[in-house]
Amino acid sequence: MTKQSVVVPAPEAATAAAMMPPNTAAPLLPYPPPRAVRKRYQQKIDHVAGSCWVDSMRASSPTHAKAAAALAAGVDDEHAAWVVKHPSALDKFDQVVAASKGKQIVVFLDYDGTLSPIVDDPDAAYMSDTMRRAVRSVAKHFPTAIVSGRCRDKVFQFVKLAELYYAGSHGMDIKGPAKASRHTKAKAKRVLFQPASEFLPMIQQVHESLLEKTKCIPGAKVENNKFCVSVHFRCVDEKSWSTLANMVKSVLKDYPKLKLTQGRMVFEVRPTIKWDKGKALEFLLESLGFADCSDVLPVYIGDDRTDEDAFKVLRKRGQGIGILVSKYPKDTNAPLLPPLAAATLTSLARFLLQVMEFLLRLVEWERLTKFRPKW
Numbered sequence: 001m002t003k004q005s006v007v008v009p010a011p012e013a014a015t016a017a018a019m020m021p022p023n024t025a026a027p028l029l030p031y032p033p034p035r036a037v038r039k040r041y042q043q044k045i046d047h048v049a050g051s052c053w054v055d056s057m058r059a060s061s062p063t064h065a066k067a068a069a070a071l072a073a074g075v076d077d078e079h080a081a082w083v084v085k086h087p088s089a090l091d092k093f094d095q096v097v098a099a100s101k102g103k104q105i106v107v108f109l110d111y112d113g114t115l116s117p118i119v120d121d122p123d124a125a126y127m128s129d130t131m132r133r134a135v136r137s138v139a140k141h142f143p144t145a146i147v148s149g150r151c152r153d154k155v156f157q158f159v160k161l162a163e164l165y166y167a168g169s170h171g172m173d174i175k176g177p178a179k180a181s182r183h184t185k186a187k188a189k190r191v192l193f194q195p196a197s198e199f200l201p202m203i204q205q206v207h208e209s210l211l212e213k214t215k216c217i218p219g220a221k222v223e224n225n226k227f228c229v230s231v232h233f234r235c236v237d238e239k240s241w242s243t244l245a246n247m248v249k250s251v252l253k254d255y256p257k258l259k260l261t262q263g264r265m266v267f268e269v270r271p272t273i274k275w276d277k278g279k280a281l282e283f284l285l286e287s288l289g290f291a292d293c294s295d296v297l298p299v300y301i302g303d304d305r306t307d308e309d310a311f312k313v314l315r316k317r318g319q320g321i322g323i324l325v326s327k328y329p330k331d332t333n334a335p336l337l338p339p340l341a342a343a344t345l346t347s348l349a350r351f352l353l354q355v356m357e358f359l360l361r362l363v364e365w366e367r368l369t370k371f372r373p374k375w
């Protein structure tokens with residue numbers, strides 16, 4: 001299973017291994033080592049740690065090695081087995097609606113890679129008008145929330161729908177709908193929850209340090225997400241990845257209360273508090289009055305490692321449907337009916353269409369059942 005907490009491999013482990021001669025349990029050098037040796041140690045540590053990070057950075061690139069090979073080879077055995085284990089939510093739509101019988105569906109949507117295409121420039125990840133219409137229709141029928149790593153204001157600028165709940169900064173900045181809808185209780189408008197507010201000055205400092213430190217790396221982009229910071233390496237030459245990783249780590253050395261995780265070709269600097277998209281999901285369900293209810297069916301659609309935290313919560317509650325948007329086989333905690341995968345490897349654009357189709361089918365089904373004569 002993918003574990004959010006171990007997104008980035010601990011470089012220390014690899015470093016320690018690299019410092020050991022083969023088949024020996026003890027280091028060869030005296031401790032503490034002489035200065036010159038210490039310097040060489042450090043270079044080696046940086047090199048090994050860097051290469052560890054580079055492996056992890058590579059793994060976050062969908063166009064990289066294995067994925068590219070799989071694409072070239074077409075549907076391989078591994079992919080076929082994965083599709084059997086994780087059938088398409090569209091193919092299983094009847095089961096989705098059967099599971100919702102007598103329950104209130106609540107829809108949770110990740111933004112990047114789920115509602116918008118993955119593009120090089122994070123500021124240009126626009127969602128299409130058709131997707132916006134689909135989300136608007138969904139929100140007319142079901143309470144709906146966007147749960148994103150981005151800062152709340154920015155994701156709102158992209159989505160532009162005032163009737164939704166928004167949980168930005170990986171769930172650390174939650175706000176109820178600005179515009180009332182049929183599902184909005186009066187108190188929803190007052191919902192504002194920021195469990196990491198004390199970290200704001202620290203995040204601001206780190207953002208500035210990261211901007212300064214990484215400005216010499218062409219293509220690196222530092223994004224201020226209010227309660228967290230993203231350092232993008234999608235447009236950085238692979239040769240500079242380990243340098244960039246070491247720069248980020250060196251800035252974070254002075255901030256033990258911040259942690260580093262990794263998303264899709266991006267480092268995420270976040271407060272160490274126990275709060276993530278899963279906690280945000282629980283908080284939102286509670287705000288909607290579904291704290292310990294059995295008559296609710298949360299449906300969460302997401303594509304990233306951070307969405308696994310929400311999938312885990314659904315799994316733990318034994319309630320809800322997690323839909324992983326992914327064109328490559330990967331481990332997931334998405335419960336019940338993962339993922340929106342087709343039987344063939346397709347482009348991301350096709351996955352966005354599938355997300356849209358799924359949302360529209362939910363709306364259509366709700367309309368039909370509402371007006372269906374009860375005989």
Ligand SMILES: O=P(O)(O)OC[C@H]1O[C@H](O[C@H]2O[C@H](CO)[C@@H](O)[C@H](O)[C@H]2O)[C@H](O)[C@@H](O)[C@@H]1O
Nearest residue numbers: 111112118119120122125148149230234264266
């Ligand atoms: O939780 P999400 O809504 O999926 O946000 C996660 C990160 O998404 C954005 O970065 C990703 O999308 C970019 C635009 O397509 C892409 O260039 C980048 O490589 C992806 O990692 C966003 O910019 C980050 O701040 C979010 O943390």
